[in-house]
Amino acid sequence: xxxxxxxxxxxxxxxxxxxxxxxxxxxxxxxxxxxxxxxxxxxxxxxxxxxxxxxxxxxxxxxxxxxxxxxxxxxxxxxxxxxxxxxxxxxxxxxxxxxxxxxxxxxxxxxxxxxxxxxxxxxxxxxxxxxxxxxxxxxxxxxxxxxxxxxxxxxxxxxxxxxxxxxxxxxxxxxxxxxxxxxxxxxxxxxxxxxxxxxxxxxxxxxxxxxxxxxxxxxxxxxxxxxxxxxxxxxxxxxxxxxxxxxxxxxxxxxxxxxxxxxxxxxxxxxxxxxxxxxxxxxxxxxxxxxxxxxxxxxxxxxxxxxxxxxxxxxxxxxxxxxxxxxxxxxxxxxxxxxxxxxxxxxxxxxxxxxxxxxxxx
Numbered sequence: 001x002x003x004x005x006x007x008x009x010x011x012x013x014x015x016x017x018x019x020x021x022x023x024x025x026x027x028x029x030x031x032x033x034x035x036x037x038x039x040x041x042x043x044x045x046x047x048x049x050x051x052x053x054x055x056x057x058x059x060x061x062x063x064x065x066x067x068x069x070x071x072x073x074x075x076x077x078x079x080x081x082x083x084x085x086x087x088x089x090x091x092x093x094x095x096x097x098x099x100x101x102x103x104x105x106x107x108x109x110x111x112x113x114x115x116x117x118x119x120x121x122x123x124x125x126x127x128x129x130x131x132x133x134x135x136x137x138x139x140x141x142x143x144x145x146x147x148x149x150x151x152x153x154x155x156x157x158x159x160x161x162x163x164x165x166x167x168x169x170x171x172x173x174x175x176x177x178x179x180x181x182x183x184x185x186x187x188x189x190x191x192x193x194x195x196x197x198x199x200x201x202x203x204x205x206x207x208x209x210x211x212x213x214x215x216x217x218x219x220x221x222x223x224x225x226x227x228x229x230x231x232x233x234x235x236x237x238x239x240x241x242x243x244x245x246x247x248x249x250x251x252x253x254x255x256x257x258x259x260x261x262x263x264x265x266x267x268x269x270x271x272x273x274x275x276x277x278x279x280x281x282x283x284x285x286x287x288x289x290x291x292x293x294x295x296x297x298x299x300x301x302x303x304x305x306x307x308x309x310x311x312x313x314x315x316x317x318x319x320x321x322x323x324x325x326x327x328x329x330x331x332x333x334x335x336x337x338x339x340x341x342x343x344x345x346x347x348x349x350x351x352x353x354x355x356x357x358x359x360x361x362x
Contacts, residue, residue, distance in 0.1 A: 004127075004300065006157025010115040013152035014106040017135070018091040023105050028152055037144055038133040044144040045187030046079030047131035048072050049299040051257075052153075053345035054119040054126055054362075062116055062362040064107055065345050068355050071256045072299075073098045079184045080132055085143040093149075102128065103360050106151055115153070116362060123346075124155040127300060159300035163307030166209040166229065166294065167200035168279070170314060173215045174228065175251055182215075182227070182251035193230035203318065204310050209296060211309070213279055215251060221314045222280035227251050232298030233258045236277060237330040239290045245274045257341070258297045263352035264337045270330070283311055286322040293324040293331050303338040305331065 009028050016023040037043040050072045053065045066072075073095045080092045093101065106112065119126055130151035134144030174192045175182030181189060196210035211234065213224040226246055228234060233255040236244040245262055248254045262272045285291045286309070294306040309322040324331055343349040344357060351357050 004154070004156045004159050005161070007154055008156070009154045010112060010152055012106075012109065012111045012115075013150055014102070015135075016101055016105070016149045016151075018093070018147045018149065023101065025106075025109055025111055032133045032135060032150075033137040035137045035139055036134050037136070037138060037140065037142070040139045041141055042186075042188050043141070044083045044132050044134045044147055046076070046083055047129065047185050047187065048076040048079070049185070050128040050130070051299050051302075051345070052126040052128055054116050055123075055346070056120050057361065059361075062113075062120055064103070064116070064360045064362050065347070066358040067341075067344050067351065068256050068260060069358055070095055070099070070356070071254075071259075075185065075254065075256070076130060079186060080147075080149075082181075082184055082186070083132065083144075084147065088143060088147070091147060098130075101149070102130065102151060106153075107360070107362055112153075113362075115155075119155050122155070125157070125300075125342075126153060126155050128153050156300070159298075160208065160232075160296060160304045161301065162304050164208040164296070164304060165204055165206045165308040165310070166211050166296075166306045167203050167207045167310045168213070168312055169196045169199050169210040170213050170221050170224065170279075170312065171217065171316070172196050172199065172210075172212070173217060174212045174230070176215050177250040178215075180250045183248070183253055185253065190231070196230050203312065203316065204308070206308075207310075209306070211294075222278070222283070224279050226277045226279060226282060228253065229296050229298075232296040232301065235261070235295040235297055235303075235334070236282070237292040237295065237328075237334060238285065239292055239325070239328065241330060242271045242273055243330065243334075244277055245272055246277060247274050255297060255299075257299050257302060260341055260344075260352065260355060261297055261303055261337050263355065264340050265333065267352055268333055268337065270333055283320055286311060286320045289325075291322050291325075292328045293334060294322065295334055302341050303334060305334055 200207035
């Protein structure tokens with residue numbers, strides 16, 4: 001499965017108790033109770049991944065920069081709300097409260113300063129990982145009695161990267177639309193992602209990503225629709241100059257990154273179509289040589305172009321293999337869009353219209 005490379009964690013993590021509204025810094029390796037609803041039943045396990053950049057300010061201090069992170073915070077809120085009972089919904093912090101929590105109680109904490117100074121000196125990519133747990137020592141199958149947010153940050157060199165091999169995995173379903181879990185960052189979704197990679201490696205030992213179809217395995221495979229990669233959204237660049245974005249739905253995580261990437265591509269004059277993509281169309285275009293590139297788009301890796309995509313039939317027999325057309329102009333455009341996106345954080349390019357770069361003095 002896609003993984004972080006050159007990873008280094010901060011030495012501190014934040015713990016914030018939602019019921020008491022109290023917070024504290026703890027060591028990065030501080031554990032949750034071994035006997036907990038979170039560890040036993042995946043109850044109240046949701047998370048968020050938020051890219052950030054730390055730099056030296058002109059004043060000599062530090063600045064933390066986020067791009068569109070209020071959308072990340074809202075997505076985190078939805079995950080928390082899903083994991084709480086009706087009478088607990090008032091515990092879910094607002095976006096403004098989450099913003100203050102992470103900036104004032106975590107990034108501005110003196111114990112975080114050495115880590116952030118080092119990040120700024122390296123110009124490294126940063127990743128904030130807030131997540132939720134039930135801190136109560138109990139294995140009762142109920143909503144959490146001691147719901148808490150924890151958060152910690154890291155820096156890293158790259159995630160997934162290029163080149164990578166992907167495999168279509170039609171016989172596993174990552175999430176169910178009827179449960180409305182696919183559009184949330186829930187711990188219960190990601191076991192299937194890992195299982196799908198394991199299945200992909202049976203077909204191609206070098207597989208690093210699995211491409212999922214929809215939640216209707218009862219239909220003929222050709223009639224099913226493409227949804228997501230195992231841990232990211234996808235874009236398909238076609239030879240006619242069009243880039244296809246899969247529409248958001250209860251099966252698909254609403255990617256903050258893909259919204260920025262598609263806005264950047266449109267600004268470059270690329271035609272972006274947001275529409276369903278049936279597996280039959282993907283097969284046809286691969287066999288006809290009409291697919292320029294299949295791209296993985298997500299917070300950590302931004303955008304990576306698949307160098308080999310293996311397509312299978314319902315019996316998992318290989319029926320086609322896609323290799324990108326590196327000579328097509330769209331192939332380079334995807335790379336340019338990725339660089340543009342990261343340079344927004346570094347204030348070397350401007351955010352697309354309607355999108356916001358958030359800056360905080362630390």
